[in-house]
Amino acid sequence: MxxxxxxxxxxxxxxxxxxxxxxxxxxxxxxxxxxxxxxxxxxxxxxxxxxxxxxxxxxxxxxxxxxxxxxxxxxxVPDKILREEMSKENIVCQTTVDTALPWFSCLEMRWSKARCMESIEKTVAKEKLAF
Structure with a gap:
């Protein structure tokens, strides 16, 4: 009921x-x-x-x-759009099976864009992901 x-x-x-x-x-x-x-x-x-x-x-x-x-x-995200944007950055991806598009928002005002990217790259390397 x-x-x-x-x-x-x-x-x-x-x-x-x-x-x-x-x-x-x-x-x-x-x-x-x-x-x-x-x-x-x-x-x-x-x-x-x-x-x-x-x-x-x-x-x-x-x-x-x-x-x-x-x-x-x-x-x-449509594969065609993703690949077009990746090609603008000279990134080549052979497959869509394991492709992800992360979105990061570094709201901590004390952090610069460079520090945010450094933190992201360190985590990606630690997790053995392709970046």
Whole structure:
């Protein structure tokens, strides 16, 4: 039986695919959105950004607003775009299987870009990753 405290639109939903309204409940600030049929669209990105905004309104941020809380979105970058950008930096990648595009945000104002890159390169080497 559904909890009556749930919003009306959720309580009227039926199980569909992986979704089951019986699992609806409050949580501590986590959002997930995907197209179950693997259709790519900009709408999914818009919805993910809206989730991030809503998490902020729920107070899902760290105690220090300048430090950041690590919240973000994970997206798939089209291979063609990724390779075009890599070629601008003279980076050649033979395969897409093990290719990742990390995003780093060095918010610590005392750190320079060079110090951030040094830290990233050190970690990549320690983990034996290609950089």
């Amino acid at each position: 559904l909890d009556s405290s749930k919003s009306k639109h959720l309580s009227e939903e039926r199980s569909s695919g992986l979704y089951d309204p019986e699992y609806e409940h409050d949580n501590c600030g986590f959002g997930f959105i995907a197209n179950i049929k693997n259709h790519k669209s900009h709408q999914i990105i818009k919805q993910a950004l809206e989730i991030l905004e809503n998490l902020d309104h729920r107070g899902a941020v760290g105690a220090d607003p300048l430090a950041g809380d690590g919240a973000g979105i994970l997206i798939q």
